[in-house]
Each structure stands twice: as structure tokens, then as C-alpha cells.
Amino acid sequence: TQLLEQSPQFLSIQEGENLTVYCNSSSVFSSLQWYRQEPGEGPVLLVTVVTGGEVKKLKRLTFQFGDARKDSSLHITAAQPGDTGLYLCAGPRGGGADGLTFGKGTHLIIQP
Amino acid sequence: EAGVTQFPSHSVIEKGQTVTLRCDPISGHDNLYWYRRVMGKEIKFLLHFVKESKQDESGMPNNRFLAERTGGTYSTLKVQPAELEDSGVYFCASSQDLGDTQYFGPGTRLTVL
Helix, strand or coil, rough: CCCCEEEECCCEEECCCCCCEEEECCCCCCCCEEECCCCCCEEEEEEECCCCCCEEEECCCEEECCCCCCCEEECCCCCCCHEECCCEEEEEEEECEEEECCCCCCEEEEEC | CCCCEECCCCECCCCCCCCEEEECCCCCCCCEEEEECCCCCEEEEEEEEEEEEECCCCCCCCCCCECHHHCCCCEEEEEECCHHHEEEEEEEEECCCCCCEECCCCCEEEEEC
């Protein structure tokens, strides 16, 4: 199983600030996904990146897939309290195995 | 359209007891996945059904875990007998086709005392 390392593990910033969280691996992934999870709920898919170097934007969120398809980043511009949550990256388990492998996630708190 | 539902939302049992978790996928989704998150660790894959067939159960921790999906609709995951290390949040996800977006349920929080 391919491993995904996310950093930072915890991040607390003030409303209006910018931030970037990272998802890294020593393995090449055919695609990576970013999920957001809120307390008491399951992960909800935000975006899937499939091409090395790809950049996708979702309002104030910008997702980038590394050129070598081993890493990804999520940048949030002018963070809002509603962005608070657990952000998870995930990718195919690889090697013909089904299902997804997840990182441990970044716990993000945006203080008003 | 109803999302993935899981029952119960919480379960507290004693070591050695049996617990059965249930997942109802989105209607029409042939693919059903079980995942588990143990405290401090990442969400880990347990197994994958395609309709009623187990496609991949390589993530099942041991033979105390039994998953079924009779009729290819809802699925159950039974833990018998439960051990302390089985505590965690068990997620179910479903997708229409292989490789499609997986939609996750809210999870069942299992605590084994």
C-alpha cells in the first residue's frame, strides 16, 4: 500500500489569512483526491487531480498535483471560519488493490 | 436522493461481545467499501464488494471480522469477539462504477471497553 504523509497535522489561523497544506508520498499516484470531513460526518470529496502539474480551483481553494505525481497541495486564500475542518488527501491503494489509501489529515481551525 | 447511511451511529460494547454494523449504500451503487479509522491513525481500507461479491478483502484485520452483502444491497460488518483494539470509527462508502467517486456515510463509532 502506498503511503501518504500530510502536513501540518494541526493548523490554527485567523480569519482572512492564507494557508497551504501538503500531501506527500514517495510513490507515484495515478490520481489524488482531497476530502473534507466535519465532526460526525464522513469525508466529502472536494476535488480529484489526475495530471502531473494540474491545478484546480474551487472558489478560494486551489489544489495542485505535483509534476511527478507524488505530492499535492491545497491552498486556501482568505480563510473563513466555515473552512474549519479535517482535510484529507487520498489516492488509489495501487498494485491492483481496490479502495483508497488516506493520509492522517490536517486539522484546520479558522478563528474569527 | 438519500446518501449512504450507517447504523448505529455509536456502539459501546465490552471486550468479548459481538457487534454488527450496518451500511445502506446509495441506491443503485454496485460498489460498497468498508474503511476504519483507529484513533491517531489514518482511515484504512477494509474490503470492497461488487454487488454481493467480495472483490477485495485484503484490508480485513483478522478472522474476527465478517462482512456480508446478501442480495447486493445493504452490507453488515460483524466483529466477533470484539477486542479493545477494534475501537474506532467504521466508515462505509459506495460508488456506482469502479473508479467513480466514493460517497461516504457518517460512520459508526465503536468503543470496546
